[in-house]
Amino acid sequence: MQTNVVSHINAVRNSGRAEEIMLVKAWRNQKGLKFPSFYLELATIEACRGRKVGHLSENFLATLAYIRDHIETATFIDPANTNNVISEELTLEEKRAVASAASVARRATNWNQIVV
Template identity: 55%
Template sequence: MADAYLAGLLNKYEVDPTRVQAVASQIIYPRIAHWAGSYLVEATYSGSIAKGTANSCSTDMDIFISLSSQTPETLKEIFGKLYTAAQGWGWAPRQQNVSIGVTVDVLSVDLVPGRKQAGYQNWHSLYHRRGDSWRQTNVSMHIDTVRNSGRTGEIRLAKLWRHLAGLNFPSFYLELCVLEALSGRRYGELAANLSLTLEWLHANLETRRIMDPANTANCISDDLTQAEKRAVAQAAGIARARPYYSDFVW
């Protein structure tokens, strides 16, 4: 019965890709192409929509902006110029860790600029604002890791809980935590696996280091402070203690 309830929520919050695609193709891509000019390699979905982990109640669209290795500006300058451009477009930009958060036609969009590394097809350098440094990573590998994990249902439910609880928990960090929590567990058991995920977050989030599967030099868990991790862990414990799933996801 619990599995059926949670499966119903997944259907309830299924994303209609047509609206998202329209905003991307008609509004966002033309602006990005004009801004980047000849240095643009491509702009593609890179977040929850590409991975199959999006919910309609909190649709977040990540667009990865792949720039040529010949782009002359530093990564920090690229990040700053994209922020300034988004201000000019009226998108109410917010400087985040590796992305510029904007609002376009009521959709929340994260623009992630990256400079391609010469000689490597999918490897890019990204500006890391929190450390005022840079990261080398492979966004295509991120997408494949999550999309092919067999855990997209549980991830969507964890994201729904995050949304309803109003938590600051970056999506890729959350996704990797779910994969860690459910390693070796049976597939398709939504209720049991959601409970296991909450238990794992409550017990482990504050101390477990989560690394980038594309580059183990990148510690994804550094994207939250200890206080932010504690808030998520405590919320997970509270949710897990509820007698019914409908008490914390609906």
């Protein structure tokens, strides 16, 4: 896969969603999910598009809802190389596992059930 890592870093850095991304990565790691970092970052940025910066808990929950509802069908293209379809890094079964985990997290009534 030909890409430009600097471009990826800049896309994430300039998104203004570093806190949301860190929280989603912590959730992914604690749940042992296969969800490649750049794919997760792009999904988080998309989920937070148009949402207010600084509303971390609301944006995190919106990201979980986005993952639950769209990760199986959303297409994410590498901004550094449009021939790379980032969303093809996971199989449908793997995407369903991530969506299921996000669904469980969204139903949680306590933050300790989502991420600690």
